[in-house]
Amino acid sequence: MTRTISASRVATLVGPLSGDERPLYLELAEGLRLLIGEGRIPAATRMPSERELTTALGVSRTTVTRAYAELRDREYAESRRGSGTVTRLPLHATSVTDRIFAPWSQDPDVVDLNCAAPSAPAGVAAAYEAAVAELPPYLSNHGYYPAGLARLREVVAETYAERGLPTSPEQIMITSGALAGAAVVAQALTSPGDRVVVEDPVYPNATQALGHRSARLVPAPVDPDGWDLAATAAIVRQAAPRLAYLIPDFQNPTGLVMSDDQRAEYAAALKRARVTPVVDEAHQALALDGQAMPAPFATHSPGAITIGSASKQFWGGLRLGWLRVPEPMMPALLQARMSLDLGAPLLEQLALVHLIENRHAVWAANRERLGRQRDVLLDALDTQLPDWTFHRPTGGLAVWCRLPRPRASALVAEAERLGVIAAAGRVFAVEGGLEHFVRLPWTRPADELELAVTRLAQAWAVSSSRARTGEAARDDSDRLTVA
Ligand SMILES: Cc1ncc(COP(=O)(O)O)c(C=O)c1O
Structure with missing residues (x-):
């Protein structure tokens, strides 16, 4: 999944450059590195062209050219033919999830909704x-x-x-x-x-x-x-x-x-x-x-x-x-x-x-991000899975969805085949059951959430048609959950 980001958005995220004792290009590169590291500019994002960013930031072209070069040297960006500068994370930082708990998460196309924990908000670094x-x-x-x-x-x-x-x-x-x-x-x-x-x-x-x-x-x-x-x-x-x-x-x-x-x-x-x-x-x-x-x-x-x-x-x-x-x-x-x-x-x-x-500032930005992601997830569920029901959560990190039929484990197994990982109700049951429920966190970026719901809708259609034909569903949803 390659995203793009506009020059004005990058300028907003970077904020005003202070012109402290460092060369300006290093200050810019450092700011971009933190934004990429914190995921506010996600990895695999096509950055604006040097010309666009130069205009948006009001700095010299050389500043942007050297900042991009610095990012490439430090492995936070790479040049791709036809795509310009694309963000990445240095190799040593890419195992973002412990493989013991989430062996699937090495596949960049898989959307992991198993873990209800967000990436770091601004301010942690x-x-x-x-x-x-x-x-x-x-x-x-x-x-x-x-x-x-x-x-x-x-x-x-x-x-x-x-x-x-x-x-x-x-x-x-x-x-x-x-x-x-x-x-x-x-x-x-x-x-x-x-x-x-x-x-x-x-x-x-x-x-x-x-x-x-x-x-x-x-x-x-x-x-x-x-x-x-x-x-x-x-x-x-x-x-x-x-x-x-x-x-x-x-x-x-x-x-x-x-x-x-x-x-x-x-x-x-x-x-x-x-x-x-x-x-x-x-x-x-x-x-x-x-x-x-x-x-x-x-x-x-x-x-x-x-x-x-x-x-x-x-x-x-x-x-x-x-x-x-x-x-x-x-x-x-x-x-x-x-x-x-x-x-x-x-x-x-x-x-x-x-x-x-600094909690009030950190929370404000974090809540804004999480609120937006929640709305995207709930809207996608309303549109694509209208017969699933839920109470609209006023906070937290996840929605508890009730399925019209008790097939959560089958759904989750099918969803995994299609590239989305989610936790079936029984993971949260003290004594088993809860097959009517699935928990979906909004902790991933909006485009991944939309993709996840599309895949869940496909998985639901497949597992429902299996139920109609009496075909046995795969059921391998017993897994550890982290958050
Ligand atoms: C209710 C609740 N308590 C505790 C935790 C884990 O907290 P910590 O990471 O501080 O151990 C979680 C994580 O999802 C949680 O949902």
């Missing part, structure tokens, strides 16, 4: 550069921060205060991602045979992490229309669980948001049953329609453990998350954490401080 500059004073120390870097704990605590939940840095533990946080909680608070109530459907890796110590997972229903809190309260009463895991903000996979009233009701039910809520807020910062989010669940439940993540609001490659816990709980959690790892990487923690300090 700059945060790393700032972090590298700040690193030297830390090198004379041992570099272990089991609870997390003090400054990072402070800024994370500030984000809760901003959301109406006063929090001290001592309540925050920085972990290597939200999932690692869930593993710490399981390690500290569960024993073999304990029960943990989990939503169903649910993000499967988190429930596996919570089940590490052989806890028994007890499913509580989340319908496409919302949480069944009456049923959940009855399950909580009967099961007498140790913990209840919930994702109230853009639940993965349904995309639902729990209302303030529901949060209060659920928190009260858990309090009555003396159950500790474990609240996963991985998607909390992804409201795409400019709406205010409900207050954090912990405002209704002072004893709650809240799990946060840098992955979706910033970037998964940071591998950072955190726990917010009642302060008296911290020593036990720290002890449990030390049996799993001894702290998160320092450079990433320094980078995350910068991203959190």
Whole structure:
């Protein structure tokens, strides 16, 4: 897939050149390199001609010529006969997905909708550069921060205060991602045979992490229309669980948001049953329609453990998350954490401080991009698969589609043959089933999403006609999911 990009779009993305101490061509090349690296100018994009870019940027032709040459030297572009300058990523950077989880992703024609995690928004590379500059004073120390870097704990605590939940840095533990946080909680608070109530459907890796110590997972229903809190309260009463895991903000996979009233009701039910809520807020910062989010669940439940993540609001490659816990709980959690790892990487923690300090600007651009991609995906589904139904998600990263017939695994297998990878409902089912559902993330660029829906529509037609003729469908959709 070769895309094109206009000179004016490149000029907007690059922004004004500052004319700092570097030669102008290097500043331009550096800006373009970051844009290509971050995917804002995707690889395999035909760049504007030198003449067009010269005019759009108001610089000399030599500046653009030398900037393009610099990009080619550093393997961020190549010259193609008839196509001019085409972007690329250096070879060492092209294995963008771990082949263990996604062997198919090496094929550039395959659209991977299995993983609901976006590429890095603007600002991540700059945060790393700032972090590298700040690193030297830390090198004379041992570099272990089991609870997390003090400054990072402070800024994370500030984000809760901003959301109406006063929090001290001592309540925050920085972990290597939200999932690692869930593993710490399981390690500290569960024993073999304990029960943990989990939503169903649910993000499967988190429930596996919570089940590490052989806890028994007890499913509580989340319908496409919302949480069944009456049923959940009855399950909580009967099961007498140790913990209840919930994702109230853009639940993965349904995309639902729990209302303030529901949060209060659920928190009260858990309090009555003396159950500790474990609240996963991985998607909390992804409201795409400019709406205010409900207050954090912990405002209704002072004893709650809240799990946060840098992955979706910033970037998964940071591998950072955190726990917010009642302060008296911290020593036990720290002890449990030390049996799993001894702290998160320092450079990433320094980078995350910068991203959190600049969060409103980073989020604004990221939400704009994700909102556009969501609209493209939903419009394509409306047009090409009108008998699939879904609630229009107001944020998060994926839509939970209901198929008119329970053939999600067959659909996914057929779609894979046609070059699109998606996760069937049963990946998210605690006890199997959910064959009526498929989860589709909008984390890829718009043109890939449109192509993916076209292929899904073809796959749906094939798998539906197979069902009519009674032909057995291929069913090889058992796969690991990352996000
Ligand atoms: C609800 C939820 N929690 C946690 C994670 C993983 O977060 P992290 O990358 O911080 O481990 C995901 C990733 O998809 C998720 O959807």
